[in-house]
Amino acid sequence: MTDALKIVRRASVEGGQWDEQTLPLLRRIYAARGALSPEQAQPKLAQLHAPELLGGMPAAVELLAAAIAGGKRILVVGDFDCDGATACAVGVRGLRLLGARDVVHAVPNRMVHGYGLSPSLVAELAVLEPDLLVTVDHGIACHAGVAAAKALGWQVLVTDHHLPGKQLPPADAIVDPNLGGDAFPSKALAGVGVIFYVLMALRRHLREQGAFADQPEPDLLALLDLVAVGTVADLVALDDNNRALVAAGLRRLRAGKGCVGLRALIEASGRDARRLTASDIGFALGPRLNAAGRLEDMALGIELLLTEDAAQAREIAALLEEINSERRAVQQLMTDDAELAVSRALLADDGQHPAAACLFDAEWHPGVVGLVASKMKDRLHRPVIAFAPAEPGAAMLRGSARSIPGFHVRDALAAVDARHPGLIDKFGGHAMAAGMSLPLERLDAFRSAFEQQVLATLDPASLQRQLLSDGELSAAELDFRHAEALRLAGPWGQGFPEPLFDGHFEVLKWRVLKERHLKLELRLPGMAAPLNAIHFGGWTGNDPGRHVHLAYRLVSDDYRGGGAIQLIVEHCAPA
Numbered sequence: 001m002t003d004a005l006k007i008v009r010r011a012s013v014e015g016g017q018w019d020e021q022t023l024p025l026l027r028r029i030y031a032a033r034g035a036l037s038p039e040q041a042q043p044k045l046a047q048l049h050a051p052e053l054l055g056g057m058p059a060a061v062e063l064l065a066a067a068i069a070g071g072k073r074i075l076v077v078g079d080f081d082c083d084g085a086t087a088c089a090v091g092v093r094g095l096r097l098l099g100a101r102d103v104v105h106a107v108p109n110r111m112v113h114g115y116g117l118s119p120s121l122v123a124e125l126a127v128l129e130p131d132l133l134v135t136v137d138h139g140i141a142c143h144a145g146v147a148a149a150k151a152l153g154w155q156v157l158v159t160d161h162h163l164p165g166k167q168l169p170p171a172d173a174i175v176d177p178n179l180g181g182d183a184f185p186s187k188a189l190a191g192v193g194v195i196f197y198v199l200m201a202l203r204r205h206l207r208e209q210g211a212f213a214d215q216p217e218p219d220l221l222a223l224l225d226l227v228a229v230g231t232v233a234d235l236v237a238l239d240d241n242n243r244a245l246v247a248a249g250l251r252r253l254r255a256g257k258g259c260v261g262l263r264a265l266i267e268a269s270g271r272d273a274r275r276l277t278a279s280d281i282g283f284a285l286g287p288r289l290n291a292a293g294r295l296e297d298m299a300l301g302i303e304l305l306l307t308e309d310a311a312q313a314r315e316i317a318a319l320l321e322e323i324n325s326e327r328r329a330v331q332q333l334m335t336d337d338a339e340l341a342v343s344r345a346l347l348a349d350d351g352q353h354p355a356a357a358c359l360f361d362a363e364w365h366p367g368v369v370g371l372v373a374s375k376m377k378d379r380l381h382r383p384v385i386a387f388a389p390a391e392p393g394a395a396m397l398r399g400s401a402r403s404i405p406g407f408h409v410r411d412a413l414a415a416v417d418a419r420h421p422g423l424i425d426k427f428g429g430h431a432m433a434a435g436m437s438l439p440l441e442r443l444d445a446f447r448s449a450f451e452q453q454v455l456a457t458l459d460p461a462s463l464q465r466q467l468l469s470d471g472e473l474s475a476a477e478l479d480f481r482h483a484e485a486l487r488l489a490g491p492w493g494q495g496f497p498e499p500l501f502d503g504h505f506e507v508l509k510w511r512v513l514k515e516r517h518l519k520l521e522l523r524l525p526g527m528a529a530p531l532n533a534i535h536f537g538g539w540t541g542n543d544p545g546r547h548v549h550l551a552y553r554l555v556s557d558d559y560r561g562g563g564a565i566q567l568i569v570e571h572c573a574p575a
Helices: 024-032 057-069 082-097 119-128 143-151 191-208 220-233 240-254 260-268 278-295 299-306 310-348 369-380 409-419 440-457 480-488
Strands: 006-009 074-077 103-106 132-136 155-159 173-175 357-360 384-389 396-402 426-429 433-439 466-469 501-513 517-523 531-535 547-556 565-574
Touching: 024 480, 057 074, 057 132, 057 155, 057 173, 057 191, 074 082, 074 119, 082 103, 082 132, 082 191, 082 220, 082 278, 082 299, 103 119, 103 299, 119 143, 132 191, 143 155, 155 191, 173 191, 191 220, 191 240, 220 240, 220 260, 220 278, 260 278, 260 299, 260 310, 278 299, 278 310, 299 310, 310 357, 310 369, 357 369, 357 440, 369 384, 369 396, 384 440, 396 409, 396 440, 409 426, 409 433, 409 440, 433 440, 466 501, 480 547, 501 531, 517 565
Parallel strands: 006 466, 074 103, 074 132, 132 155, 155 173, 357 384, 531 565
Antiparallel strands: 384 396, 396 433, 426 433, 501 517, 501 547, 517 531, 547 565
16 A cells, blocks of 8 residues: 555547637646536536426425515524535525515534534524524534424425435425435535525526516626635535536626625735636635634624625624634644644554544644644545544534545445444535544544444555646646636636646756745756746755656746746656
């Protein structure tokens, strides 16, 4: 079982129907991702799958239409991550656009209520006296919470995208693309995408009922900036449907048409809205919104997304910047702890990585374990679950799992739960990420059961770390024109990965930045001018050598400007 990283070039795909405007490089990249025409490469909103194909949609629309017609109070309950916050904002904004006069919202506090619609959260929300409760980005696993809401006489609509269990909650209607049994082709919708689809179906229903006969029809496209942010941040697969949604949202953000809160967040993050990409959402906007739910209260993030006051938005964005800085510091400390624990385990186990890792520290923060699991998954290339006390000193643990391609972590937890009833208190999630809770006293038993499940089902070949490359770039392709074309050719992301290239270079100069990063000046045969490159986190204490084999991304160098480019190095090895 080897841990050495291997660069593998994608297979060349011939054919396709392209226009003259599509560069040969882009044709090659798109084809390698299964897109053989401009329509497949950059799908438009007109290509979206019909909302009516989603199971449960008629019942959901009837509930919402009746609530709007009757002037009923609608309570939208979000979740404490970026997808949940944007979904809540889309739900509130969209329902108001469609005529709902009494819409309120709420979100659980991670430290107080735990995940989703819990009975304790329902008890607190009773003072709001809603007639209809709508969950966004959760609910499919919240049986007790939905039952508690129903017991109070409320109607409940669940909108979610997580995988359902064997039984469904007792809601009046459920819309979830992963329920199965419907004709909706895209199972990768994020929670914010699901509620957006519900609003589209509701608008069509209201249109057919003549609700807009005497007024302009509400423009739901105004919500796509939020849909884009939530979709990218939740790391769902960017299939054709999601790429159409994200691309449209990015166009709004680049044109300065995003909501006040997102514009303030872009400014606080130091990004240029006119050049915003899906990568900027993933690495700048999403983490800042997520920070509120991890260390504070996501109500703050939702307030940012709902405000129409630019001054208030700037104040909240500045506060989220501070919280995110604190989150980064906490994350780094926890990651350092995790790496130390792994190093000790390797020393005690002849240096062999286990097939999976379950990490725990009594001092860790439950809001950051998902980030630690993700970091360690990337370092180890193994499924990782990181645990922390649900609150300081608590005996109940909250765990966050991250997986690698080829291993469905939510299904693995379901298998462990089936074989060892009562070992896990609660769990849920996706193929690549999941959450769970269990008492500290059961952690060792769970660790053993989970590792056995991984060994029994994971193909050892999946443990070979690989970087998929789109091949070499010629000297003629290493220019600003191609860098800008790559930037605009997305959106890139999960399931439609950003182009990565590899090649051999001569190192002319190098220096260390901030004790961690490696700045390089490179030569490629056939190029007159040297190439600038940076390898974030690439300083290992050793000279990189005169000749190197790099895996890299080609980007415009915004710092230098004037048509400059640079290579962002993902992996460096001696040539």
